[in-house]
Amino acid sequence: MQHFDHHDTIAAISTATGLGGIAVLRISGTRARDIALKILDTEKLKARYAQFCRARDPQSGEVLDNVVAVYFQAPASYTGEDTVEISCHGGYAAAPSILSCCYDQGARAAQPGEFTRRAFINGKMDLLQAEAVADLIHAVSDSGRKLANRILAGKLSDKVRALHHELLDIASILELELDFSEQEIAAMDRKDLQNSIANAKTHIAELAATYDSGRILREGALVAIAGRPNTGKSSLLNALLQEERAIISPIPGTTRDTIEESFLHRGMLFRLVDTAGLRDTEDPLERIGNSRARRVISEADLILLLADLSRPDDLAFEIQFIEEHKKTPLILVFNKYDLNPRIPEMKDIRYLGISATRPQNLDILLDTMLEMLQKHFRLDGESVSISRDRQRRALLLSAEALKRAKEAVKKGYSNEFIALDIREAVDALESITGETRSEDVLNHIFNRFCIGK
Numbered sequence: 001m002q003h004f005d006h007h008d009t010i011a012a013i014s015t016a017t018g019l020g021g022i023a024v025l026r027i028s029g030t031r032a033r034d035i036a037l038k039i040l041d042t043e044k045l046k047a048r049y050a051q052f053c054r055a056r057d058p059q060s061g062e063v064l065d066n067v068v069a070v071y072f073q074a075p076a077s078y079t080g081e082d083t084v085e086i087s088c089h090g091g092y093a094a095a096p097s098i099l100s101c102c103y104d105q106g107a108r109a110a111q112p113g114e115f116t117r118r119a120f121i122n123g124k125m126d127l128l129q130a131e132a133v134a135d136l137i138h139a140v141s142d143s144g145r146k147l148a149n150r151i152l153a154g155k156l157s158d159k160v161r162a163l164h165h166e167l168l169d170i171a172s173i174l175e176l177e178l179d180f181s182e183q184e185i186a187a188m189d190r191k192d193l194q195n196s197i198a199n200a201k202t203h204i205a206e207l208a209a210t211y212d213s214g215r216i217l218r219e220g221a222l223v224a225i226a227g228r229p230n231t232g233k234s235s236l237l238n239a240l241l242q243e244e245r246a247i248i249s250p251i252p253g254t255t256r257d258t259i260e261e262s263f264l265h266r267g268m269l270f271r272l273v274d275t276a277g278l279r280d281t282e283d284p285l286e287r288i289g290n291s292r293a294r295r296v297i298s299e300a301d302l303i304l305l306l307a308d309l310s311r312p313d314d315l316a317f318e319i320q321f322i323e324e325h326k327k328t329p330l331i332l333v334f335n336k337y338d339l340n341p342r343i344p345e346m347k348d349i350r351y352l353g354i355s356a357t358r359p360q361n362l363d364i365l366l367d368t369m370l371e372m373l374q375k376h377f378r379l380d381g382e383s384v385s386i387s388r389d390r391q392r393r394a395l396l397l398s399a400e401a402l403k404r405a406k407e408a409v410k411k412g413y414s415n416e417f418i419a420l421d422i423r424e425a426v427d428a429l430e431s432i433t434g435e436t437r438s439e440d441v442l443n444h445i446f447n448r449f450c451i452g453k
């Protein structure tokens, strides 16, 4: 278990290690300005002004670099504390030499995420927003960036707060009834109470159900390319990636392993997985490949089921497959359109003809993929989804407690009893925004941050 002394002044290089034009070093805490003034050969560090000056080793007097320093006076800084940001030259030498002087002058090395942790502790942001900071840094797609920005702007916090209010209303009614005897106040109709609790539970469960969309926006959609051997799955992967990633051959059963590659289309990340062709086989390696394929297919957010237009007659396998995977969005992709442009008529299923090798209709395929994911997971540009398992678990815990509360009302239990469950539901919601917090949870969240953030 880590212990943080929040009174220490901390320092770290906030930019990534490596060659680059500039690096930014951050010092935060009550001594930040003092320490900076010892290193910088300037008398003045006026709040919010960019000060061009030299950084010097106070012990040897050696000039380390020419820098620009900005002083942010508490509480008007990222952390809410006095902070100095020093921009110096990038690369491996300049910033570390200045950082080392900060340590000499009494600053402590910042832990991963410690600046943001302080921002949270000082009320600059709640836990959801702190997590969104990490999400923004880790975002690899426009959709991930947009979601992180919506959460940073407080849109998810607003939703959780609204749910919190809903529960507090219920709790206050129960308490009011407890405080006054039945003569003084008319008790809320038990049916109404049950309905209020049921409604709150539905709203909480709805937010929990946005987890998949949040995950997709952040980490990308898992798209399984599946189908019988030789239908052109690996060819499609290569065509979309525009590189010879997977081995292609006319021999059925070429691909054994699953091959995953990421691909961006219109700001959305697809995690494309090429899989082994599905068929009954005695070949032990192919059997392993088949079971790996089945696993990816069962986890997929979207399945591209490839069928071969050069042997169009028998679609029994595909029809059976579609039947078995009704829960997952699926596109039936008739490949080798260049060999045979006659696409069979299908019912109740999205389908289209493409050629992986020619290539033809790949743009239409990509847009169809995007559209199906958007529809199924309700990924419109404005939606706010939860994005972490931690958040989902807390919501489910809250919904679970409400379910017990509703049962308790139904069974005619006393208000004290019902209030306990409601309290638990409230606590679970508060843990999401960090109103109630444990060091363990904070360590878990902030340890995943980069140093210097």
Ligand SMILES: Nc1nc2c(ncn2[C@@H]2O[C@H](COP(=O)(O)OP(=O)(O)OP(=O)(O)O)[C@@H](O)[C@H]2O)c(=O)[nH]1
Residues within 6 Å of the ligand: 228, 229, 230, 231, 232, 233, 234, 235, 236, 247, 248, 249, 250, 251, 252, 253, 254, 255, 256, 275, 276, 277, 278, 335, 336, 337, 338, 339, 354, 355, 356, 357, 358
């Ligand atoms: N004419 C034509 N041939 C294609 C097309 N797509 C794939 N092929 C050919 O079909 C054969 C099989 O292609 P693969 O991409 O290896 O098929 P696969 O589905 O990955 O096969 P397995 O890995 O064995 O399951 C190769 O000879 C490809 O060149 C297409 O759109 N048009």
Ligand SMILES: [Mg+2]
Residues within 6 Å of the ligand: 233, 234, 235, 246, 247, 248, 254, 255, 274, 275, 276, 277
């Ligand atoms: Mg293959």
